[in-house]
Amino acid sequence: MIRSLCRGQAHRRKDYRKVTRQKKDALFDLAGRVTLLADKARGSPSSLERAAEAEKRKSLRSALALVAAGADADGLERGMSGLLAEADPGSRLELEMVTAGVRGVLAGEHYSIVMRRMAAFLGPEYFDKASAWLSEKARRRRPRIEELVVPGEMPDVVRALAINPRCLELAIRASGRAVSAAALAGCPEESVDLVKRLFDRIGAIALEEDAAYLRTRLSGDEISEAQAAFLEVVGSLEERGEIRLGGEDELGTEETFVAAFTKAILAVGPAAIRAAIKTAEGHLVATAMQGLEPEAHDHILSSLPKKETKRILDAIDEADPLPRRAIVGAGRELAARLIAASSRGAAPSLALESLAAIRDWAVQP
């Protein structure tokens, strides 16, 4: 049985169908304001007090005043219920929506969840409007804060699970959102990026910002505990045969391959690079580039016209870290294409020799 329905007031007749579209539109705007407050309050809890003083709308002013006076979630609920008693359906809807939103703010929830909670009161027809609002807000998001790496095996486990994204996803879901975000708070950016790819855009941003927020709220010990809980879930999923941890040696590339491939790329001229990449799939190039040093990345990207650069950068953004075999395989393919493109011009023989060595590179089992 769905607990929220049983705990709540589902049996009370709401009469919310009588609420006009105009009123609901106004409430959506109000939901947007509460959502912005939720975002602001995470970085600065005192902002709620200031907001309470400045707020003109009675429902929100009352809720914020209760919070400013130190009310917890239950206190907020009790305080607001007094206002509900004699209100008309539109005002009741507003009060319930504001209470739910401010509860989310009090709980330190991500603003996207606060918006989702509030928009639900307005009915299914406001879901897409809320998505559009959140996407627009995400476009103007704050830059990341510094990473904090808590020593432990979590980053390695995330990388190993990411070989099969379904395994990583199962581990994240089975651990629960709160534990996952807290565990990721102590991981390098790479781990967060791997997990973000499992969600859609709004979800990915929420996860990244939750991890960044928890990094400022939790102690190292608390983050370690969350990581231990995550690893325990991974262990039990593995025991049940539901996931398989790829070996660490399956990820990344051989140093000798990276050095040779980088040297070969740096010897190729911009024209040949442009010609080879023009017809290559973004995914292939992005995968091959995982086997190159940064200077070779710069050499490739600076050889391309702007539009092509964007295509390749987008593909890099979307690419998962791949097993060594896949990277070497893509490197061999790109080398073959570069040889074909170089042969049409007057490529230095040294470049062709280096590329041929990559094209013929033996893939270790």
Add this chain to the structure above:
Amino acid sequence: MIHWNADLARRLQCRDEEKKGLAPLIRRLLDLDRIARTEGFQALEPELATIGDPLLSIGLKLVMEGVSEEALEEILATYITVEDRSGWPFLKSCVIVEGLLAVAEADDPALMARKLVAYYGADKATAALEELERDPALLGGGP
């Protein structure tokens, strides 16, 4: 812990004829769970085009967003509450929410089936579960 509410139970009541709609709904939810478990949650995206029920569509989008189980439950419960329905439409909504929570929690299909058949009522749940278990592809078991 099982929470119960007598008013809610009354609102869930509907005719046996209407409850026949539960079988295809439960099968669809189990199928969505299978897709999520075997292909990943983003593989649910193409399914959205085939879903007519707004609550199921919204719920799947929230699942794909990675909303926590607690928030997912409360958000979907809000949608049901403000719709102010009773009878079959209410029962259907409750089953959809229960199924979505199971999908989000990556529930084992057999466990999910047990949660969903409970909405048939105690007298019919066992028979409904046996019917589902006769289809090994659905519950991921069988020979």
